[in-house]
Amino acid sequence: MSYTGTERRRHRVFITRNTEYHVRDDVCVAVRDRAARKFRTAHLALHLKLQGAVRINENGVVIPEPNNARVGAPIYFTQADPDGLERQIVTSRVERIERPERQLVQQYPS
Secondary structure, three states: OOOOOOOOOOEEEEEOOOEEEEEEOOEEEEEEEOOOOEEEOOOOOOOOEEEEEEEEOOOOOEEEEEOOOOOOOEEEEEEEOOOOOEEEEEEEEOOEEEOOOHHHHOOOOO
């Protein structure tokens, strides 16, 4: 029997070829290098909001797919700075989406 109620878990990990993007309530709270297994304290995605996936057409045009982060597609994060400029980052393709273990969440850099 599977649970059919409201999703209450707040954390997800989007795993790309080289990087793990740890997201809490759709905000990137930690980034970890997969090879070194170490969190990076300075990464452009930190504190940015996960917006969804992007689709890259054959002609190179990038089309955002808001609220559709999924395996097989790059994801993108954005944040509006106080001066009104928007910061953005697009990742490589997501290989897996997982739930982090509680012990790992407790290791997130502050």
